[in-house]
Amino acid sequence: MKELSRREFLEKSAAAGIAIGCGALLPSWLQAAEEQTALPVLAQVKGPTAEAVRESVGLLGGMESFVGQGQRVLLKPNASFSAPPEWGATTSSQVVRTVAEMCLECGAERVVVFDHPLRSPELCLEQTGLEEALADLDEVKLILATKQRYFEPVDVPDGKALQRIEVAKEVLRADVVINLPVAKSHSATGVSLGMKNLMGLIWDRGYFHQATDLHRAIAELSTVVRPDLVIVDATRALVTGGPGGPGKVLDLGTIVAGTDPVAVDAHVVGMAPWMNRSMTPDQVAYIAAAYSLGLGQMDQENIQLKEVDLG
Amino acid sequence: MKAGILRRIVQGTCLALFVFLFTRTVYPLQSPLPVDLLLRFDPLAAAVSFLAGRSIVPRMLLSLLLLGATFFLGRFFCGYVCPLGTTIDLSDGAQKRLGLIRFRLASIPRFPKYALLIFLLVLALFGRSLLWPFDPLVIFTRGLVALFFPAAVVLANAGLDLFRPLAERWELETLADAGFTQPDISLWIFPLILLFVILGLGLLGRRLWCRAFCPLGAMLALIARYSPFRRVVSEKLCTHCGLCRRNCSMGAIREDEISTIPGECIDCGVCAAVCPSRAVSFRMGQKMPQPKKIDWDRRRIIVASLAGLAAVPVARALPGPAPDRPRRIRPPGSVPEEVFLDRCLRCGECMKVCLTNGLQPSLNEAGPGGFWTPVLVPRKGPCERRCHLCGQVCPTQAIRSLPLQEKSFARIGRAHVERSRCLEWGYGRACLVCDEVCPYGAIYVGGSGRSGRGRRGPVVDSGICVGCGVCEHHCPVIGRAAIRVSAAGEDRLLEGGYVTPEKQAARARAAEESHPGE
Numbered sequence: 046m047k048e049l050s051r052r053e054f055l056e057k058s059a060a061a062g063i064a065i066g067c068g069a070l071l072p073s074w075l076q077a078a079e080e081q082t083a084l085p086v087l088a089q090v091k092g093p094t095a096e097a098v099r100e101s102v103g104l105l106g107g108m109e110s111f112v113g114q115g116q117r118v119l120l121k122p123n124a125s126f127s128a129p130p131e132w133g134a135t136t137s138s139q140v141v142r143t144v145a146e147m148c149l150e151c152g153a154e155r156v157v158v159f160d161h162p163l164r165s166p167e168l169c170l171e172q173t174g175l176e177e178a179l180a181d182l183d184e185v186k187l188i189l190a191t192k193q194r195y196f197e198p199v200d201v202p203d204g205k206a207l208q209r210i211e212v213a214k215e216v217l218r219a220d221v222v223i224n225l226p227v228a229k230s231h232s233a234t235g236v237s238l239g240m241k242n243l244m245g246l247i248w249d250r251g252y253f254h255q256a257t258d259l260h261r262a263i264a265e266l267s268t269v270v271r272p273d274l275v276i277v278d279a280t281r282a283l284v285t286g287g288p289g290g291p292g293k294v295l296d297l298g299t300i301v302a303g304t305d306p307v308a309v310d311a312h313v314v315g316m317a318p319w320m321n322r323s324m325t326p327d328q329v330a331y332i333a334a335a336y337s338l339g340l341g342q343m344d345q346e347n348i349q350l351k352e353v354d355l356g
Numbered sequence: 357m358k359a360g361i362l363r364r365i366v367q368g369t370c371l372a373l374f375v376f377l378f379t380r381t382v383y384p385l386q387s388p389l390p391v392d393l394l395l396r397f398d399p400l401a402a403a404v405s406f407l408a409g410r411s412i413v414p415r416m417l418l419s420l421l422l423l424g425a426t427f428f429l430g431r432f433f434c435g436y437v438c439p440l441g442t443t444i445d446l447s448d449g450a451q452k453r454l455g456l457i458r459f460r461l462a463s464i465p466r467f468p469k470y471a472l473l474i475f476l477l478v479l480a481l482f483g484r485s486l487l488w489p490f491d492p493l494v495i496f497t498r499g500l501v502a503l504f505f506p507a508a509v510v511l512a513n514a515g516l517d518l519f520r521p522l523a524e525r526w527e528l529e530t531l532a533d534a535g536f537t538q539p540d541i542s543l544w545i546f547p548l549i550l551l552f553v554i555l556g557l558g559l560l561g562r563r564l565w566c567r568a569f570c571p572l573g574a575m576l577a578l579i580a581r582y583s584p585f586r587r588v589v590s591e592k593l594c595t596h597c598g599l600c601r602r603n604c605s606m607g608a609i610r611e612d613e614i615s616t617i618p619g620e621c622i623d624c625g626v627c628a629a630v631c632p633s634r635a636v637s638f639r640m641g642q643k644m645p646q647p648k649k650i651d652w653d654r655r656r657i658i659v660a661s662l663a664g665l666a667a668v669p670v671a672r673a674l675p676g677p678a679p680d681r682p683r684r685i686r687p688p689g690s691v692p693e694e695v696f697l698d699r700c701l702r703c704g705e706c707m708k709v710c711l712t713n714g715l716q717p718s719l720n721e722a723g724p725g726g727f728w729t730p731v732l733v734p735r736k737g738p739c740e741r742r743c744h745l746c747g748q749v750c751p752t753q754a755i756r757s758l759p760l761q762e763k764s765f766a767r768i769g770r771a772h773v774e775r776s777r778c779l780e781w782g783y784g785r786a787c788l789v790c791d792e793v794c795p796y797g798a799i800y801v802g803g804s805g806r807s808g809r810g811r812r813g814p815v816v817d818s819g820i821c822v823g824c825g826v827c828e829h830h831c832p833v834i835g836r837a838a839i840r841v842s843a844a845g846e847d848r849l850l851e852g853g854y855v856t857p858e859k860q861a862a863r864a865r866a867a868e869e870s871h872p873g874e
Binding site for chain 2: 126127128163164165167168171172186188191192194231232233234250251252254255258259260286287288289290291292330
């Protein structure tokens with residue numbers, strides 16, 4: 046990871062200071078006009094997990110604005126590791142269950158929970174508690190895919206790092222895709238958030254590391270797989286030792302939701318020190334790459350944040 | 357024919373039970389009975405592993421039950437329970453029905469099995485176990501592990517694949533998603549050849565393996581000869597028609613049709629069923645019509661002594677633990693190599709149950725003496741931190757059954773980075789998959805050069821690494837991984853715990869600050 050030099054730091058702080066200052070000096074009518082332009086909305090809710098999930102989606106217009114009657118919904122949690130929930134390496138099963146329930150309440154016909162785990166699927170299901178948490182929801186199908194037949198090749202238009210990747214068939218089948226990453230540090234990319242989490246929807250992950258530019262590849266993956274909604278589980282954050290742990294886990298008790306994949310990731314970067322240092326979104330190479338591809342907003346001033354503390 | 361049907365039912369039930377227990381040999385190991393029950397009943401395996409390993413394995417003491425039962429009921433195990441015996445019966449029957457029988461041996465020698473038994477026991481006395489090609493229960497179990505089960509899954513999946521397009525069209529999701537994980541055990545060709553030979557023997561005579569070669573049968577026969585439950589023939593009723601003798605699959609009936617060769621009868625009752633004058637019955641407490649003494653004629657004494665004597669040079673010649681085997685990565689909790697080779701039956705239960713299919717038979721990783729013993733092949737599958745089923749199912753405890761916490765400290769080797777192959781060190785790419793997946797936090801990012809500002813890449817903290825191989829498994833470098841486990845530094849304890857203060861301190865450090873290099 047590139048470290049911030051003193052000079053860069055001063056430059057950036059100065060720029061940020063000027064930006065904030067200008068914001069404060071803007072006439073009120075101009076500020077109002079700015080609010081009317083469609084800034085991506087982010088919801089950040091602190092509180093008990095299930096309530097926080099519901100509140101955060103509520104702030105974005107409610108689940109009914111994403112999921113309709115009879116639709117097939119794909120949920121993509123991180124269930125890649127056979128580590129217990131308190132390690133913070135996987136999405137909380139309570140988050141997954143709550144979102145699944147909300148989808149069903151909106152009339153979804155089928156909710157598919159999918160991941161391509163790094164470790165033995167039997168252990169992942171058991172350790173994350175996903176199997177148990179979803180057992181009584183008949184319309185929910187849980188797939189931890191370890192076979193190639195769950196994937197099919199898709200072209201990446203204008204891809205530089207990727208030309209063709211094998212994507213989970215469930216992505217192509219789904220009417221709605223909801224990304225449910227867990228907020229955690231990552232040895233190779235600094236942080237693993239929403240866009241990084243989508244790597245669990247492809248078959249050949251090795252290719253990303255072995256044959257191409259990992260950061261650019263993650264960004265380009267988001268041009269193919271475009272979730273309708275991202276809900277980040279930041280109830281606890283594995284801030285060191287990620288993505289698999291063991292490492293330091295912070296109790297943040299927060300859920301962040303949004304529809305702009307870059308904005309969501311960029312915002313969560315600022316919520317904790319990752320790998321023992323504070324980072325800005327542009328220091329996370331895949332976020333910067335996604336921003337440069339025009340996939341979303343990276344700068345905080347271009348994001349409309351709705352914050353709620355449920356206490 | 358009543359006895360015949362009853363026996364078929366018992367045989368079928370036992371076979372079904374053992375196959376059922378075999379199918380339960382999977383994570384999370386929920387079974388009403390121990391899945392290795394069959395092998396725990398094996399007194400030959402117990403005797404050889406106790407003698408050669410110079411130690412008692414409590415769970416194998418169950419085999420005393422079989423010895424006791426044989427003392428009272430005779431060699432019933434061979435006729436009713438032994439799954440290899442049942443398989444041989446099935447195969448013999450099929451060979452007959454298919455008209456493959458062209459030639460029958462005029463007489464089948466009974467003695468080789470005793471010689472083999474003596475040979476194996478003397479060998480064990482001199483500290484070597486050579487059970488794997490001879491113990492029938494091991495041969496059967498290994499056949500299930502390496503041959504029948506993988507083949508069955510291939511067929512089942514092929515069937516499902518055939519229907520999948522239809523299932524997808526009709527939106528039968530359960531059927532469309534159905535599929536079994538394909539187990540893959542290397543070196544299956546050896547159990548296959550062995551099974552072929554054993555079943556092929558049936559072409560020369562019925563149950564030829566059991567009559568001539570089975571050392572477990574020999575062991576049971578030595579005890580069965582004292583059994584009070586035996587075949588009794590009424591001399592008044594017998595017409596000496598010879599039907600019983602011709603129908604005896606064990607060749608256990610003497611020329612006079614009255615007397616039975618001690619230890620050879622397996623209580624199958626066919627003789628009683630075919631007797632037209634109902635002269636044959638099986639009863640308790642009858643006096644033996646012939647002396648109980650083993651009829652040691654001179655030839656047999658010579659052969660028996662030779663078998664015993666031959667074991668001595670063979671024991672010397674048989675390779676033991678091979679030195680310097682970096683890829684002999686034993687499952688966690690494996691006892692010291694010397695004892696491991698003596699205890700390991702090469703049954704393959706550990707390979708069957710291994711969650712990642714990473715446990716594979718050794719060709720030469722463990723040296724010539726370790727043929728078909730389990731070694732971890734991380735590229736195939738790593739050792740999961742939260743699984744220790746191999747120890748739970750090992751009948752002779754060559755792999756000790758450890759609590760999960762203890763197991764997670766049992767070091768099976770250490771990972772080493774080959775920097776010239778590594779994508780980070782050698783090519784400057786963003787990778788660090790090894791760090792990403794390490795379940796112990798044993799990998800950190802280090803820099804070369806004095807200030808650490810030169811090239812960077814993964815470094816293994818050897819105090820924390822236990823050699824589980826998750827890093828090697830996931831290393832995206834094509835071909836040989838750039839991070840590889842070597843067995844150097846493995847923990848091999850016969851007893852006692854694996855948790856040491858040093859290891860605990862190292863692990864606490866990993867949890868506190870997972871990247872000491874930064």
